[in-house]
Amino acid sequence: MQVAVFSAKSYDRKFLDAAAEGTGHQLRYFEARLAHDTAGLARGFPAVCIFVNDEADAAALRALKDGGTGLLACRCAGVNQVDLNAARDLGVTVTRVPAYSPHAVAEYAVGLILTLNRNIHRAYNRVREGNFALDGLMGFDLFGKTVGVVGTGKIGSLTASILKGFGCEILAHDTYVNPACTAIGARYVGLDELLAASDVVTLHCPLTPETHHLVNARTLAAMKPGAMLINTSRGDVIDTGAVVDALKSGRLGYLGLDVYEEEEGYFFEDFSSRVIKDDVLARLLTFPNVLITGHQAFFTREAIGNISRTVVESLTNFEQGRALPNWVEPAPAGS
Secondary structure, eight states, X not given: OEEEEOSOOHHHHHHHHHHHTTTOOEEEEOSSOOOTTTGGGGTTOSEEEXXXXXXXXXXXXXXXXXXXXXXXEESSSOOTTBOHHHHHHHTOEEEOOSOSOHHHHHHHHHHHHHHHHHTHHHHHHHHXXXXXXXXXXXXXXXXXXXXXXEOOSHHHHHHHHHHHHTTOEEEEEOSSOOHHHHTTTOEEOOHHHHHHHOSEEEEOOOOOTTTTTOBOHHHHHHSOTTEEEEEOSOGGGBOHHHHHHHHHHTSEEEEEESSOTTXXXXXXXXXXXXXXXXXXXXXXXXXXXXXEOOSXXXXXXXXXXXXXXXXXXXXXXHHTTOOOTTBOOOOOTTO
């Protein structure tokens, strides 16, 4: 089957080609992100593969459908970049990769906590310039601290387990109670109670209408003064403007982001020789107590391999008319 792969980087090609070897699928790679004005590149392709910052809105989906596309295979877990209602109405099947490596993201979240707390990133830059002074690098023991985990699915529960190993008290918040979290002694509480009691808050919830700007001016005011906030979920879970205000006032003590509200067009690209025109992002990069990385929490050999194999399995199942275990079911019409 002919497959158009958008937002394709060299590592995508390497792992997808390996997964597709011997299947008969012919993958055509495009560096461009999918959007309405680039959807024409996929004309004649029965399947299209996209990533987190592609834009599969109604207009893009209509263009894909008109060009003969029947399958949209997302090589990611979240599908907030896809208008699922439009896909349903157009008859475009959507699949995702629900669990590529929850360990990768959980371990990375803990890495952000440790790096921010102990100022490892700042120490690294100092030592490279011959500065071995310790002033300004003091951190705190994680042992005995309270960590609030918001979203306790596979990634959140693994993060909680790792932090429990550091000797942290775990507070959890989610719509559903995960037995894996209660088994390690995590206590489920309301969001405001979690925010008020936690020294570190780490976000692992999906982006939904209910979680959009879950962290905002009100919830930031409810946080323990000087606490650390970590986000490896989706950028829009945080109201970034409110976070900047909280950093400026000193209410928020540390911020670690692997995702950003307006990351499209910046993350996964090289801007080292160009001007960052996003004033909020540029401002965040000036804070000494802020650590931002470019959506790399998922980026391990194991995760990319699993993503590629799952995508190719969905392509094969679709082509052969078999059941699609990773089909994304849209909301019923009229809901």
